[in-house]
């Protein structure tokens with residue numbers, strides 16, 4: 001990448017996106033211009049961050065330099081968006097602004113940053129270990145190059161999917177709320193093991209290995225989930241007994257509703 005890139009808010013997610021790109025030398029540290037709110041974060045990055053990037057406090061005059069960068073990653077919390085202002089005297093129009101803010105629409109971004117082409121991205125927390133899922137909704141009139149750069153930012157740490165914006169809420173529900181839902185399922189199944197007398201740590205390890213193994217089996221043997229379910233469910237056996245309890249307690253319906261609810265909440269934020 002040859003462009004200068006501005007990072008507006010260098011927290012957990014921005015760090016997860018940018019650090020591997022710096023590690024792999026896709027971008028050079030002196031091309032990265034990052035701005036944070038507090039002196040504490042500024043000092044922390046200066047003293048502890050492994051790459052020697054340019055970093056500024058948002059209230060400083062020097063931080064205005066970020067508006068000269070061709071690519072911007074907007075990664076503050078949504079409630080801090082009101083503190084970010086595009087200057088009037090912006091030199092190059094139509095620079096790219098990539099927002100990862102949950103629930104902030106392209107329309108709202110474009111109104112706030114009229115001299116930018118604003119792209120909306122939803123990514124999820126496993127991006128911090130290079131296993132993320134990223135959904136991108138494009139604005140109109142982007143160049144091929146701007147699309148390529150946007151994908152490049154995320155391809156290294158996640159699988160990238162392209163959507164129209166109206167699919168981002170359900171994508172967010174599945175992928176961003178999903179890790180919490182799956183964690184709750186792991187916790188509950190582990191408690192089942194605990195109730196049966198297994199130590200907590202062992203029980204949790206067994207549940208996680210079982211889930212990983214199940215996913216590998218489905219993928220490697222190209223099974224459908226119903227085929228796998230039938231494979232391990234014998235007449236009058238233990239598994240059908242377990243599944244019967246889940247159906248009685250409407251677990252399947254509760255999971256479906258949980259995703260719809262998260263998606264509706266995301267729409268409300270937008």
Ligand SMILES: NC(=O)c1ccc[n+]([C@@H]2O[C@H](COP(=O)([O-])OP(=O)(O)OC[C@H]3O[C@@H](n4cnc5c(N)ncnc54)[C@H](OP(=O)(O)O)[C@@H]3O)[C@@H](O)[C@H]2O)c1
Pocket residue numbers: 008009010011012013014035036037038039041042058075076077078080083084100101102122123124125176
């Ligand atoms: N966490 C997730 O699971 C997740 C997943 C996907 C997407 N997202 C989205 O990613 C965004 C960032 O989340 P995060 O978890 O990385 O947040 P975070 O760790 O709290 O980082 C936010 C960053 O924004 C900076 N900031 C605040 N106000 C600013 C201002 N006026 N100018 C410049 N920088 C400012 C903060 O600086 P200080 O440290 O100095 O305050 C901090 O560096 C959110 O919008 C969220 O919706 C989060």
